[in-house]
Amino acid sequence: MSDVLLKVEDIQTYLGDSHIIQGVSFEARAGEVVALLGRNGAGKTTTLRSIMRMAPPRSGAVTFDGRDLRGLRTYEVARAGVAFVQETRAIFPSLSVEENLRIAVRGKSDWSVERVFDDFPHLAARRRNGGAQLSGGEQQMLAIARALVASPRMILLDEPSEGLAPIIVEQIAALLLKLKAAGMTMLLVEQNFALATEIADRAVVLGKGRVRWTGACEDLKGADDVRRTWLGV
């Protein structure tokens, strides 16, 4: 549990002329689940997009499994083993459910397309349907499944519970706990504090583009001032 898998060092990211990420550093060890928390606009999504090099940092370094990601294209970061489940879920509407999965298959994953359909009967029932015809919960399941079939070594998840009914959120929590038990490293962005602390080992709290607090989730529950100031919970 001690090998560092992802290391983010003092990254500075601009969107247009706005200096959004102002020196963020943290790391995730292999098998660890790290929650990335913060209010709306704190810079959580931009941090994930910086790691994927969709919003390449102007300075600072991101290292994955000892490999410097600077200079890589987004598809190369993905092939290095980082999967990204976006806030929008980003299901391809012109592709069927099955095609959405098949184009993401890479390497020898524990999760074959068939296993996905066995484990997610809702998706199996819609495998030939267009991606545009799914409910929010089904889209989220498909987005996570699409990450899994790519044999990732780490998954970045951007607010997987956002906008979903409580019963669906429970299913997603159960799935993430199952992945954690299987040893998957995850970086989990969440506004749902209870959900995040239930799943994650450690938390990184972002505020206005900087890291404001880092520590064990247990300790964050007791740190009332941090929660009030930077999370509003």
Add this chain to the structure above:
Amino acid sequence: MDPNFLLEQVLNSLQFSMLLFLLAIGLSVVFGLMDYLNLAHGTVYMLAAYLAFSVTQAGGSFWMALLLAPIAASAIGLLLYYALLKRVEQQGHLAQVLLTVGVIYMGTDLLRIVYGDLPKGVSVPAFLEGATNVLGVAYPKYRLFIIALGLALMGVLYVLLERTRLGALVRAGVDDRDTAETLGIDIAKVFALVFAIGAYLAGLGGVVAAPVFGVYPGMDVSVIILVLIVVVVGGLGSLGGAILGSLLIGFADTFGKILLPQFAMMMIYLVMALALIFRPSGLLPARRFSQAG
């Protein structure tokens, strides 16, 4: 209208629609994937027509020209893209239009230097010479061949886009290029393949058009304007849009010339205006383009 004359004009329309389609599909999908408006697509069409002329001049058959010229034109088009056109990939449509219009002029002048100003002809293979009887109308065999080839290619492209892995990658890239990259898909590579196929089809269009319309400097400009209208009317980034747009403009062009000989383009602009009023993003655009704007 005399029914035989009508049938003849319907066949003429179909034949012209197929040529428009061969150019429109490449222009449309290249735009869908990379937001690149490549007007030099017409130059590839013209280049292939001239290459076909050279092949037949050198003693090669029409079939050899049909085999070789589109491949050569496609390779040259791809080279041109990476050597020059790619530089304005991120610079927006105005820069792309200006650069590719420049390429149109340069291409025309270069071909003029090599081949001269006079129109050239390419003759059709012996067994496609003359006419055959279609429901009582004597119709040129070669034009029927164009219709058959166009229909066959529409079928092939449908299977390629809707039923293969490459097709799924293309549709994913048109939907959302960034997300496709997050799944490990090298969209630049998919694009190179799409560009090459699109240029190949434009080249095929040039070879096939040569015996009907002749080969002359500027043959690209007249057709690329119609192809742009096809893509606007049909909708960007989709096979269905390219097919429907080609048919509408092919028929509007042919029947416009018959019904309103003095205002031949009128019918085309009427179709375009109606389409834009009722469907501003075209009749069957790819999903990403289906909202206005």
